[in-house]
Amino acid sequence: MQRARRSPADRAFRPEGRGLRSLSIATVAAMALALGLVFFYAPLDAEQGFLQKIFYVHVPLAIVALSGFVVAALMAIAHLRTRDARWDMRSYVAIHMSLIFAVATLLTGSIWAKGSWGHWWVWNEPTLVSFLIVFLLYATYQPLRFSIEDPERQARYASVFAITAGAFVPMNFIAVRLSTAYLHPRVLGSTSNLPAKMAFTFAVSLLAMALLYATLCKYELTAKNARAQLRALRRLADRRAGVGEAAQAAAPRRRSAAPSLHAPATMTARAAGRPGA
Amino acid sequence: MNALQLEGLARHYGEREALADVSLSLPEGQTMVVFGSNGAGKTTLLRVLATLLRPHGGSVRVFGSRLPEEAWAVRGRIGLLAHEPLLYRELTARENLRLHARLHGVGLARVDELLELVRMDGRSREPLRTLSRGMVQRVAVARTVLHDPQLLLLDEPHAHLDPAAVETLDALIGAPCGRTRVICSHDPGAGLAEADLVLGLRAGRPALLGAAGELSVAQITGLYR
Amino acid sequence: MRRTVGALLRKELLVELRTLESVPGMSLFAVTTFVVFHFALNRDSVSGDLAAGVLWVTLLFASILGVNRLFVADADQGGFDSFLLAPVDRSALLIAKALALLAYLLVLELVAVPAFALLLLGPSLGQALPGLLAVLLLGDLGVAIIGTLVAALAVRTRARDLLGPLLALPLFVPIVIGGARASSPLLALAHPGDPAARWLITLALYDLLFGLITYGLFDFLLED
Numbered sequence: 142m143q144r145a146r147r148s149p150a151d152r153a154f155r156p157e158g159r160g161l162r163s164l165s166i167a168t169v170a171a172m173a174l175a176l177g178l179v180f181f182y183a184p185l186d187a188e189q190g191f192l193q194k195i196f197y198v199h200v201p202l203a204i205v206a207l208s209g210f211v212v213a214a215l216m217a218i219a220h221l222r223t224r225d226a227r228w229d230m231r232s233y234v235a236i237h238m239s240l241i242f243a244v245a246t247l248l249t250g251s252i253w254a255k256g257s258w259g260h261w262w263v264w265n266e267p268t269l270v271s272f273l274i275v276f277l278l279y280a281t282y283q284p285l286r287f288s289i290e291d292p293e294r295q296a297r298y299a300s301v302f303a304i305t306a307g308a309f310v311p312m313n314f315i316a317v318r319l320s321t322a323y324l325h326p327r328v329l330g331s332t333s334n335l336p337a338k339m340a341f342t343f344a345v346s347l348l349a350m351a352l353l354y355a356t357l358c359k360y361e362l363t364a365k366n367a368r369a370q371l372r373a374l375r376r377l378a379d380r381r382a383g384v385g386e387a388a389q390a391a392a393p394r395r396r397s398a399a400p401s402l403h404a405p406a407t408m409t410a411r412a413a414g415r416p417g418a
Numbered sequence: 419m420n421a422l423q424l425e426g427l428a429r430h431y432g433e434r435e436a437l438a439d440v441s442l443s444l445p446e447g448q449t450m451v452v453f454g455s456n457g458a459g460k461t462t463l464l465r466v467l468a469t470l471l472r473p474h475g476g477s478v479r480v481f482g483s484r485l486p487e488e489a490w491a492v493r494g495r496i497g498l499l500a501h502e503p504l505l506y507r508e509l510t511a512r513e514n515l516r517l518h519a520r521l522h523g524v525g526l527a528r529v530d531e532l533l534e535l536v537r538m539d540g541r542s543r544e545p546l547r548t549l550s551r552g553m554v555q556r557v558a559v560a561r562t563v564l565h566d567p568q569l570l571l572l573d574e575p576h577a578h579l580d581p582a583a584v585e586t587l588d589a590l591i592g593a594p595c596g597r598t599r600v601i602c603s604h605d606p607g608a609g610l611a612e613a614d615l616v617l618g619l620r621a622g623r624p625a626l627l628g629a630a631g632e633l634s635v636a637q638i639t640g641l642y643r
Numbered sequence: 644m645r646r647t648v649g650a651l652l653r654k655e656l657l658v659e660l661r662t663l664e665s666v667p668g669m670s671l672f673a674v675t676t677f678v679v680f681h682f683a684l685n686r687d688s689v690s691g692d693l694a695a696g697v698l699w700v701t702l703l704f705a706s707i708l709g710v711n712r713l714f715v716a717d718a719d720q721g722g723f724d725s726f727l728l729a730p731v732d733r734s735a736l737l738i739a740k741a742l743a744l745l746a747y748l749l750v751l752e753l754v755a756v757p758a759f760a761l762l763l764l765g766p767s768l769g770q771a772l773p774g775l776l777a778v779l780l781l782g783d784l785g786v787a788i789i790g791t792l793v794a795a796l797a798v799r800t801r802a803r804d805l806l807g808p809l810l811a812l813p814l815f816v817p818i819v820i821g822g823a824r825a826s827s828p829l830l831a832l833a834h835p836g837d838p839a840a841r842w843l844i845t846l847a848l849y850d851l852l853f854g855l856i857t858y859g860l861f862d863f864l865l866e867d
Contacts, residue, residue, distance in 0.1 A: 274816050284805075297864075312852060
C-alpha cells in the first residue's frame with residue numbers, strides 16, 4: 142500500500158510529540174544525577190552550611206526562567222515575521238512555563254533569604270528584586286490575551302508584548318543591579334569563583350533544570366496539538382454528517398487566553414483527498 | 419489590467435470562515451454590487467480590499483498590486499465609506515477634512531470645494547457631534563472622495579441619507595462618477611440596476627456571481643433565505 | 644513625514660483642547676495626591692530620597708491617567724482605520740502620539756512641580772531647578788514612549804483601563820530608579836548636589852532602547 146503523500150494540512154498537525162519519550166528519560170536521568178551530586182558530592186559551604194544547597198535549585202531555576210522569557214521573545218519575533226500560529230503557540234507555552242519557574246525562583250529565594258538572614262524578603266539581593274518585577278510584568282500576559290477576542294489579533298498583541306517584555310528583562314536587571322549594588326554587596330552568593338566540585342554540581346543542576354523545562358514545554362505543546370487535531374476532525378465529521386454552520390456556531394467556544402491551532406474544516410477535507418464539504 | 423483580481427480569497431476568524439473561495443475579476447470603471455445577509459462576509463470583503471485586513475489565503479490584486487505585500491502602492495487610490503463615518507466627533511467637518519487632506523497630500527482648497535458639493539459648507543465649522551447622522555454621512559462621503567480615489571468601496575452608502583442627499587451625492591459616488599466601485603447593498607432592485615457585476619455571499623462563500631444582465635431580483639432575494 | 648506628524652499632532656492637541664480630557668485631570672490628580680501623601684506620611688515637609696520618591700510616584704500615577712486616554716478617541720471613532728488608509732508612514736502616528744503625551748506631561752509638571760514645592764518640599768528649589776527639569780525631561784521621554792506603546796496595546800482590549808496601568812508600571816520601574824536616584828541629591832536639605840551621571844545615562848539609554856523597540860513593534864498594533 143502506498144504511503145499517502147503529506148499535504149500542508151498534515152504538516153501543520155504533525156505530532157509535536159516526536160522525541161518526547163527520549164527527552165523525558167534524559168530529564169529524569171539528569172535530575173537523578175544532579176540530586177545525587179548535590180547531596181553526596183558537593184562540599185558543605187563554610188558559612189551557610191546545608192542551607193546553601195538551595196543555591197543548586199534557586200539559581201538554575203532563575204537562569205532557565207530568564208532564558209525562557211528571552212527565547213519566548215525570539216519565538217514571538219518569528220511569529221510576527223512569518224504569521225505562523227505555531228510560533229505563537231510555542232511562545233505562549235514558553236512564557237507560561239517560565240512564569241511557573243519564576244514563581245519557583247521567588248519561593249526558593251525567599252526560603253534561602255529566611256534561612257540566611259531571618260527575613261522572608263530582602264531588598265538587597267538584586268536578582269530576587271528583578272525577578273519580582275519581571276514576574277509582575279509577565280503576570281499580565283494571560284489577562285492581556287484573555288481580553289482580546291479576535292484570535293489573530295490576540296496572537297499578534299501577545300507577540301508584541303512578549304518581545305517588549307523579553308527586551309525589558311535584561312534592561313531591568315541592569316537597572317536594579319545598579320540601584321542595589323550601590324548600597325550593599327550581594328548576599329545570596331554568586332556563581333563566579335566556585336570551587337571545582339561545586340561548579341560541576343552546579344553545571345549538572347543547570348542542565349537538569351533546562352531539560353526539565355524543555356520536557357514540560359514539549360508536553361504542553363503536544364497536548365495542545367492533539368486537542369487541535371481532535372477539534373478539526375470533529376468539525377470535519379460534523380460537516381460530513383450535514384450539521385449546518387448555524388448549529389456549529391450555536392455551540393460557542395468559551396473565550397480563551399490560550400492560542401489554539403485552527404484550520405477550517407475544508408483544509409482537512411482537502412488533505413483527505415475528497416472534495417471540500 | 420483589471421481593477422480587482424481575486425482568486426480563492428480566504429479569511430478566517432479563529433476557526434470560523436469569514437470568507438472562502440472568493441474568485442472574481444472586475445474591470446476598471448465598472449461597478450460590483452455585493453449582496454448577502456448580515457454576517458455573510460460583505461464588510462470583511464470590503465475591508466480586505468481596503469487593505470485593512472490581510473487575506474489569509476488565495477490572492478488579491480488591486481490595480482495589479484498584490485495585497486498585502488504591495489498594499490502601500492494601492493493605499494491612497496482607494497476610498498472607503500464604511501458603517502462608521504471614520505471622523506472625529508469633537509472636530510468640525512472642516513477640520514476633519516483638512517486632516518484627511520494633509521494625510522493624503524491634497525490641497526486644502528479642495529476641502530472647501532467638496533464641502534460645497536455635499537451641501538455642508540454652512541455647517542462646516544461646528545463639531546460633528548452636534549450634527550445629525552445624515553449630515554455626518556455627507557461629510558463622510560466628502561472624506562471618501564477627497565483624495566480622488568480610483569476605487570470606491572461603499573458599505574451601504576445610502577444609509578442615513580434622505581432622497582435629496584442621495585441625489586446630491588450621486589455625482590460623487592454614484593454611477594456618473596465613472597470610478598470603479600464595489601458597493602454593499604441590501605436593496606436587490608436598486609443594486610441590480612446599478613451593477614455591472616453581482617456577487618452574492620452566503621456564510622463567506624460566493625453563492626451567486628455573474629453579470630447583472632443575466633441575474634434576476636428573485637435570485638438575489640433567494641440569498642437572504 | 645514631518646507634515647504627517649504635524650497634521651496628526653495638530654489634531655491631537657485640538658481634540659484635547661476641546662475635550663480637556665487628559666491634562667486637567669492629570670494635574671488635579673497630582674495636587675490631590677500630594678495632599679494625600681501629607682496625611683499618609685504624616686509629614687509637613689519632605690526632602691532628599693523621600694521627596695524624590697513622592698514626586699516621581701505622583702507623576703507616574705498621574706501620567707497613567709493620560710496614557711489610558713491616549714488612543715481612546717481613535718479606537719472608538721474609527722481613527723485607526725482612517726489613518727491606515729492614508730499613504731503615509733505608520734510610524735508618524737507613533738511619533739505624533741508620543742509627542743502629544745510628552746506635551747501633556749510637561750504641562751502636568753508645570754502644575755505639579757510648583758504645587759510640590761509649595762505643599763511638601765522642604766528645601767527651596769531655586770538652584771536645583773535646572774537640574775530637576777533635565778531629569779524630569781529625560782524621565783518624561785521614557786514615560787511618553789512606553790506610555791504610547793502600552794496605550795496602543797491596551798486600547799482595543801476589553802479591560803483597557805486595567806491593563807494599561809498593569810503593563811505600564813513594571814516597565815516604568817527603571818525610569819523610577821533613574822529618575823528618583825537622580826533627583827534625590829537635588830532635593831536634599833543641605834547643599835543640593837548634582838545628580839550622579841550614571842542615573843542620567845541610565846535614563847537616556849532606557850529611553851533610547853525603548854524608543855527603538857516601540858518603533859519596531861508599533862505597526863503590528865495598528866493592524867485590525
